[in-house]
Amino acid sequence: MPDRLTATEAPYTIGMPPFRPGDSPDFGGAFVEQPGDLSRPPVDCEAHETAEHARGLIRVLDDNHVASGPWEPDIPDEELLLGLEHMLRLRTFDDRMMKMQRTGLLSFYMRSFGEEAIAVAQTMAVEEQDWLFPSYRQPGAQFVRGRDMVSMICHCIGNLEDNVRGRQMPVHYTWREGRFISISSPVGTQFPQAVGVAMASAYRGLDEACITWLGDGTSAQGDFHYAVNFASTFKPPVILNVVNNQWAISTHANLATGGRTFAERGLAYDLPSFRVDGNDFLALYAVTKWARQRASSGLGPTFIEVYTYRAGAHSSSDDPSAYRPQDEHLCWPGGDPIDRLTQHLMARGLWDEARHSDLLERLDAEVTAAYKEACTHGDLANGPYPPASTIFTEVYEEVPWHVQEQREELGK
Amino acid sequence: MAKMNMIAALNSAIDLQLQRDENVVVFGEDVGYFGGVFRVTAGLQEKHGAHRVFDAPLAEGGIAAVAFGMGLNGLRPVMEIQFADYIFPAYDQIVNEMAKLRHRSGGEFWTPVTIRTPAGGGIKGGHHHSQSPEAQFTHTPGLKVVYCSTPYNAKGLLASAIECNDPVVFFEPKRCYRGPFYGDPHNVPTWNSHPDGEVPEEHYTIPLEQARIVRQGAACTVIAWGTMVHVAEEGIRQSGVDAELIDLQTLVPWDRDTVVESVRKTGRCVIVHEAPKTSGFGAEMSASIQERCFWHLEAPIQRVTGWDTPFPHSTEWDYLPSPGRIAEAISRTQEA
Numbered sequence: 008m009p010d011r012l013t014a015t016e017a018p019y020t021i022g023m024p025p026f027r028p029g030d031s032p033d034f035g036g037a038f039v040e041q042p043g044d045l046s047r048p049p050v051d052c053e054a055h056e057t058a059e060h061a062r063g064l065i066r067v068l069d070d071n072h073v074a075s076g077p078w079e080p081d082i083p084d085e086e087l088l089l090g091l092e093h094m095l096r097l098r099t100f101d102d103r104m105m106k107m108q109r110t111g112l113l114s115f116y117m118r119s120f121g122e123e124a125i126a127v128a129q130t131m132a133v134e135e136q137d138w139l140f141p142s143y144r145q146p147g148a149q150f151v152r153g154r155d156m157v158s159m160i161c162h163c164i165g166n167l168e169d170n171v172r173g174r175q176m177p178v179h180y181t182w183r184e185g186r187f188i189s190i191s192s193p194v195g196t197q198f199p200q201a202v203g204v205a206m207a208s209a210y211r212g213l214d215e216a217c218i219t220w221l222g223d224g225t226s227a228q229g230d231f232h233y234a235v236n237f238a239s240t241f242k243p244p245v246i247l248n249v250v251n252n253q254w255a256i257s258t259h260a261n262l263a264t265g266g267r268t269f270a271e272r273g274l275a276y277d278l279p280s281f282r283v284d285g286n287d288f289l290a291l292y293a294v295t296k297w298a299r300q301r302a303s304s305g306l307g308p309t310f311i312e313v314y315t316y317r318a319g320a321h322s323s324s325d326d327p328s329a330y331r332p333q334d335e336h337l338c339w340p341g342g343d344p345i346d347r348l349t350q351h352l353m354a355r356g357l358w359d360e361a362r363h364s365d366l367l368e369r370l371d372a373e374v375t376a377a378y379k380e381a382c383t384h385g386d387l388a389n390g391p392y393p394p395a396s397t398i399f400t401e402v403y404e405e406v407p408w409h410v411q412e413q414r415e416e417l418g419k
Numbered sequence: 420m421a422k423m424n425m426i427a428a429l430n431s432a433i434d435l436q437l438q439r440d441e442n443v444v445v446f447g448e449d450v451g452y453f454g455g456v457f458r459v460t461a462g463l464q465e466k467h468g469a470h471r472v473f474d475a476p477l478a479e480g481g482i483a484a485v486a487f488g489m490g491l492n493g494l495r496p497v498m499e500i501q502f503a504d505y506i507f508p509a510y511d512q513i514v515n516e517m518a519k520l521r522h523r524s525g526g527e528f529w530t531p532v533t534i535r536t537p538a539g540g541g542i543k544g545g546h547h548h549s550q551s552p553e554a555q556f557t558h559t560p561g562l563k564v565v566y567c568s569t570p571y572n573a574k575g576l577l578a579s580a581i582e583c584n585d586p587v588v589f590f591e592p593k594r595c596y597r598g599p600f601y602g603d604p605h606n607v608p609t610w611n612s613h614p615d616g617e618v619p620e621e622h623y624t625i626p627l628e629q630a631r632i633v634r635q636g637a638a639c640t641v642i643a644w645g646t647m648v649h650v651a652e653e654g655i656r657q658s659g660v661d662a663e664l665i666d667l668q669t670l671v672p673w674d675r676d677t678v679v680e681s682v683r684k685t686g687r688c689v690i691v692h693e694a695p696k697t698s699g700f701g702a703e704m705s706a707s708i709q710e711r712c713f714w715h716l717e718a719p720i721q722r723v724t725g726w727d728t729p730f731p732h733s734t735e736w737d738y739l740p741s742p743g744r745i746a747e748a749i750s751r752t753q754e755a
Contacts, residue, residue: 138492171525181524188491189524193515199481200516203488203496210444210470211493229508233481240476401526402560404584407628407672410560 024259040064042076061270067289121318124344132295152185166385198234205243224255239276242307252317273310285315286341428570447499483509490530503538518561541594545732569615575625592645630674636663654745686717687752
């Protein structure tokens, strides 16, 4: 747990990031915390039994990519290989979409760069029938659930086949079939909504949980506090994740809170609370499985801080070199999540360079083909777009007279 | 039929919905064991169980967000905001989230939440127990906005609101919970002797988008909602003019045909609401009416509203539209 940095010259405390442009970033090389430091408590434990887990860091993969410790999950090899494939699929997809954005075929984009393990591992750890209520940096969950990439691109470019009919900005995915609930731009609103989704599952007696995510910056919103308090009060099957990737656009986590770890906040609400290495696929999977098992046993919510680093820009509109050292992510002690799982699998003889480059080639072809197919339905630069009449539909279940009048006024 | 005040009528509507649809849940601040500060949900927890009628922590934004999530996952939440003045912490969840969910998700998700909230002045509530913020919601596509005025329409409209698959903001004029209000705080009747205090015990609905002609008339159309329906009725009486009184009931979508037909008939129109004038829903009505009825109008449309100031405490009778002000406005329409 690193100390919070603050400036001292101000009349009140102003948080500071550890490094600014021009500094040589140095996070100490490696995490002090090691696999095996923290026990795996029984899923019916009391919240206070996780006090150390909320201040420490749950890891499974050590600095040499060897898995060990009580949190090492029981996960089949083929699942791990699939996890690696989905992470690589996401990174390949992101790179292609960013290129599309740069060439004007897409208005805006947000990559998951450096955070690919989060949505992939955590979605693999929950059940198929569970609800996913993501922020904008968990699109990878859709790959785990098998969403057609063409459909995702069609949404991002707002073309004829966009399932939300050109209404939302790129990466604001909706996919009911995959129980991936519609993303909206106001940050954090999904957190207390997820509590309501989980309360409905409990009310209806369904074996469902709802997993939701927001960021370190967003955890300052009232919605964060509503969510944790309502979750604590009603104890529905919800898994609340704060993805602490250090940066909310240019605002470092040290400026977002005066607290120490985000996970500690959950303890005050009597929720079992864990701080987990977000670049460690196995640790993420294990902690999320624990949370899901606790939800299944009727004991309600789990609070998780996913400790990671936003390796890329906030979005295509952001240039992080203005506020942090350009290569800072290369110094992150958590390393790169894809690289770490790759090294682990290679060390175990489950993976090799040849298979890796074959996979990359296959994914590149898959993304290219999907991109080409999506563009046959139109792109944002050239159209065709969804018909203008879609502006007026699905505002209400049925189109009321005043909206119908306006549609007729537009004449399309 | 039974004699009911508005509280009993609303309670009956919620009770019947809880009986008819196992997915209806009711929650908010103090609504559970206690039955609500205005007693609208009294007895419902005991009858239907604490998992269906319950108290929420004091966080309007959290209540709205949880209702959003429940509605998205198959339930039909009826949430209460204890006073409309306290709805604003939930504004983002209502305006950016509930109102847009169906549209933003291409129809894949929706949330049929009913937001019940006591509104309006006349109870010595000062700034923050008196406001009537309907225009803050009529301006948001995706929401339906309803304002009841009597026990009879309260029950029928609330039933429709709960059965509606769109989010509905349902305003209850708290001044009229126990009786109609004709603008005289020293003479406050109960619903007992009012025809709209006769309420069927069984389930019935009043369609959203349907106004109610309270009083037929030929010389002027007076449009009001909530408490102002009754104040306007008294205003018409004092004016001596044969005015038609329309209780709009649903503000979005409002009943175009009833309003337009009436104004084309009378050629004159007065709109009454207790919310401030600027950007009030009366402005929308006035603009829409002149668009549709311009060649039938014999006089400028009049608005009688609360002032563009915060709602006062001890001087509230000078803030709220009075029968006298309404009568004067009606008379002005007769001058042309």
